[in-house]
Amino acid sequence: MIQKKICMLGSFAVGKTSLVRRFVESIFSDKYLTTVGVKIDKKVVRVNAVEANLVLWDLYGDDDFQKIRWTHFRGAAGYLLVADGTRRATFEKAILLEERARAEIGPVPFVFVSNKCDLTAEWEFDSTIEAQIAAKGWATLRTSAKTGEGVDEAFAKLAGKMLG
Amino acid sequence: MADTSKSRPVNEPEDDASSSGSDSYEELRHLILAPEQEALERLHERINNPDLRTEDVSGVVAEAIERRRELGGSDALSDALAPTIETALRESVRKDPSTLADALFPVMGPAIRRSILETLRSFLDSFNQILDQSLSWQGLKWRMEALRTGRSFTEVALLHSLVFRVEQVFLIHKKTGLPIAHAVATAVAMQDPSLVSGMLSAIQDFVRDSFHTGQGQGVNRMNVGDLDVWVENGPYAILAVVIRGIAPRSLRQRMDETLEKIHADYAEQLASYEGDSAPFTNVHQELTECLEAKFKEETRPGGYGYALAAGAILLVLVGGWLGWRSWQYYRWSQLAETLGNQPGLAITSFGREHGHFEIRGLRDPLAADPNKIVADSGLDPAKAEFHWGAYYALDDTLIEQRAIAALAPPPGVRLAVKDGVLHVDGNPSAKWLADVRSRGLLIPGIRSLDLGQFTPEQIAFNEARARIQAVVIRFPVASSELSSAERVNLRNIMPVFKEMMSFPVPAHATMSIEVVGHSDNTGAESLNENLSQRRADRITLQLVQFGIPVVALHAKGVATAEPVRPEVNEENRQYNRSTTFRILVPAASQP
Numbered sequence: 001m002i003q004k005k006i007c008m009l010g011s012f013a014v015g016k017t018s019l020v021r022r023f024v025e026s027i028f029s030d031k032y033l034t035t036v037g038v039k040i041d042k043k044v045v046r047v048n049a050v051e052a053n054l055v056l057w058d059l060y061g062d063d064d065f066q067k068i069r070w071t072h073f074r075g076a077a078g079y080l081l082v083a084d085g086t087r088r089a090t091f092e093k094a095i096l097l098e099e100r101a102r103a104e105i106g107p108v109p110f111v112f113v114s115n116k117c118d119l120t121a122e123w124e125f126d127s128t129i130e131a132q133i134a135a136k137g138w139a140t141l142r143t144s145a146k147t148g149e150g151v152d153e154a155f156a157k158l159a160g161k162m163l164g
Numbered sequence: 165m166a167d168t169s170k171s172r173p174v175n176e177p178e179d180d181a182s183s184s185g186s187d188s189y190e191e192l193r194h195l196i197l198a199p200e201q202e203a204l205e206r207l208h209e210r211i212n213n214p215d216l217r218t219e220d221v222s223g224v225v226a227e228a229i230e231r232r233r234e235l236g237g238s239d240a241l242s243d244a245l246a247p248t249i250e251t252a253l254r255e256s257v258r259k260d261p262s263t264l265a266d267a268l269f270p271v272m273g274p275a276i277r278r279s280i281l282e283t284l285r286s287f288l289d290s291f292n293q294i295l296d297q298s299l300s301w302q303g304l305k306w307r308m309e310a311l312r313t314g315r316s317f318t319e320v321a322l323l324h325s326l327v328f329r330v331e332q333v334f335l336i337h338k339k340t341g342l343p344i345a346h347a348v349a350t351a352v353a354m355q356d357p358s359l360v361s362g363m364l365s366a367i368q369d370f371v372r373d374s375f376h377t378g379q380g381q382g383v384n385r386m387n388v389g390d391l392d393v394w395v396e397n398g399p400y401a402i403l404a405v406v407i408r409g410i411a412p413r414s415l416r417q418r419m420d421e422t423l424e425k426i427h428a429d430y431a432e433q434l435a436s437y438e439g440d441s442a443p444f445t446n447v448h449q450e451l452t453e454c455l456e457a458k459f460k461e462e463t464r465p466g467g468y469g470y471a472l473a474a475g476a477i478l479l480v481l482v483g484g485w486l487g488w489r490s491w492q493y494y495r496w497s498q499l500a501e502t503l504g505n506q507p508g509l510a511i512t513s514f515g516r517e518h519g520h521f522e523i524r525g526l527r528d529p530l531a532a533d534p535n536k537i538v539a540d541s542g543l544d545p546a547k548a549e550f551h552w553g554a555y556y557a558l559d560d561t562l563i564e565q566r567a568i569a570a571l572a573p574p575p576g577v578r579l580a581v582k583d584g585v586l587h588v589d590g591n592p593s594a595k596w597l598a599d600v601r602s603r604g605l606l607i608p609g610i611r612s613l614d615l616g617q618f619t620p621e622q623i624a625f626n627e628a629r630a631r632i633q634a635v636v637i638r639f640p641v642a643s644s645e646l647s648s649a650e651r652v653n654l655r656n657i658m659p660v661f662k663e664m665m666s667f668p669v670p671a672h673a674t675m676s677i678e679v680v681g682h683s684d685n686t687g688a689e690s691l692n693e694n695l696s697q698r699r700a701d702r703i704t705l706q707l708v709q710f711g712i713p714v715v716a717l718h719a720k721g722v723a724t725a726e727p728v729r730p731e732v733n734e735e736n737r738q739y740n741r742s743t744t745f746r747i748l749v750p751a752a753s754q755p
């Protein structure tokens with residue numbers, strides 16, 4: 001079976017861990033995140049009749065107090081770049097993170113997700129941002145860890161890009 | 165050139181034309197060919213000039229090597245370069261060792277440090293272990309085993325320390341933290357290998373980051389309860405084993421070897437690993453072997469065998485000894501009982517003291533010899549010590565013996581004791597009976613005398629009978645003629661006959677006198693029978709003539725059957741040519 005390491009990348013509190021929890025049943029407690037800086041889960045997905053074992057590394061951070069351990073990022077075959085649709089700043093952070101990721105491990109497939117799409121009233125990702133995303137040519141999706149909307153699709157899309 | 169001269173224009177003056185034509189041709193030639201010519205010359209120069217060629221190659225050598233590596237087949241390149249590099253290294257060391265030493269210093273330091281640390285830790289581990297064990301019950305047990313088997317305690321302790329089990333083996337891709345292969349022992353509860361692998365490598369990274377150690381270093385041992393996780397780092401992969409119990413240091417070496425072998429066999433696959441474990445299917449076998457080879461039975465077979473055998477032998481010996489002792493005791497106590505049952509022996513105490521049996525009791529002087537009884541029973545008399553006190557036993561048999569010893573009954577007289585009463589049987593003399601009457605009651609154990617049948621009449625009768633039965637009437641050879649001398653003898657005894665028959669003893673009523681005729685043992689037996697019968701008849705007749713009632717007489721010839729005396733000489737033989745008397749009193753009418 002093909003195995004792939006994928007990482008969750010995004011600002012603090014954009015909902016990375018919630019997305020993972022939506023996607024898989026965890027065996028490790030979230031406590032690992034704050035101690036070792038990473039929590040690992042796995043999920044078997046099927047892409048074009050090929051079974052793949054996705055090993056999800058949910059990286060802790062990144063905010064001003066907690067730096068991402070980029071060593072954990074090493075060896076990732078792809079990643080979900082997560083931003084909080086209700087906070088414009090997380091998009092800018094995502095751009096920086098993508099650049100940093102590229103510098104760390106080179107160009108690998110990733111999918112940009114705008115999380116918390118259930119909070120339409122507070123939505124800040126306007127057409128300007130959407131235009132920027134389109135200009136970058138990023139694969140993108142709206143997700144909601146709360147309702148589960150787009151979550152499976154986001155992972156499937158990333159798997160498709162990695163295995164395709 | 166001939167063609168050229170031929171084609172030369174005729175109108176041109178020979179010399180001028182020739183020279184100017186030649187110049188222009190040269191010019192033309194120069195114009196046309198000069199660049200190529202120069203290039204050719206430069207090429208020529210380049211090929212023949214080593215300096216220039218070196219310069220050329222130097223410009224592309226790095227790219228060439230790079231290109232070769234990209235095209236694959238880097239082995240050939242390595243092979244080609246290896247000898248040169250080796251020679252160069254040797255040469256460098258020969259010239260100035262410090263250059264290479266300086267260069268290697270950052271590598272050597274950690275390597276040596278790690279090696280020393282490993283050794284020290286292994287030493288400390290086993291030292292602590294031995295210290296622990298020497299103070300425990302197990303330690304004592306091992307010490308006994310060491311004594312028994314003649315091995316050193318350390319050896320025994322180490323032997324027992326090798327109780328462990330490798331439960332899981334992970335081959336983890338270093339860069340991605342993905343499990344390339346995983347082997348697990350039977351019946352081991354486990355988490356998903358990809359998660360465990362991920363966490364293991366994350367922890368490695370975490371520790372490396374946190375303590376700023378080098379890339380080649382990391383956690384190589386984690387300990388949780390009796391679970392040990394040993395980690396070996398390779399360039400591309402990590403080998404991690406989960407051990408339950410205490411594994412020997414040699415496992416570390418085995419891990420090293422396995423990891424090295426995997427790196428050697430799968431160098432390219434490891435370098436280009438991208439999550440596809442298919443090329444590594446055979447690695448699983450190697451991990452499994454590693455797993456199986458590390459199983460170890462807790463106890464060596466036969467470990468307790470000797471102890472058990474020794475214990476069993478000891479038990480048998482002790483049991484046997486105790487059994488033998490009890491058997492001996494039983495036999496001696498039986499013997500003591502037998503002795504106690506003997507007339508004249510009374511046992512008062514029986515016991516074992518200092519390996520001897522001590523038997524105390526009373527012994528009648530006439531009782532059987534106890535030592536003989538011991539010997540007859542098959543026991544060793546030397547094992548026993550007798551302490552006898554003397555006494556008179558009141559057993560009838562002993563009283564009887566005592567009476568016989570004291571009273572010395574004459575022949576034909578029998579003594580018997582029953583319930584302390586002395587009975588006399590036979591034909592005792594009046595004198596002897598008087599002796600019995602005077603001394604009989606003095607014999608210990610005799611309570612009374614039963615001499616009732618010995619009335620004065622009876623005694624007189626007995627004496628008369630004895631006298632008559634002692635008479636032998638002799639005859640000449642082969643004759644039944646009664647000589648006058650013998651007739652006189654017969655007549656002389658007649659008063660005794662008559663006295664005997666006159667006693668008012670009840671027995672007399674049925675008393676009969678048997679006249680027994682004898683012969684010597686010469687001549688035919690038929691003649692002797694006839695002769696002896698005639699002799700009996702002759703005397704019977706004579707007795708009738710002397711006045712004895714004929715009904716009381718019975719003549720009987722016995723020939724040589726009942727000789728009066730053994731015929732050892734002529735005198736004795738003469739006694740057998742005779743007639744004797746037997747006074748018969750029927751048993752029923754005996755007093």
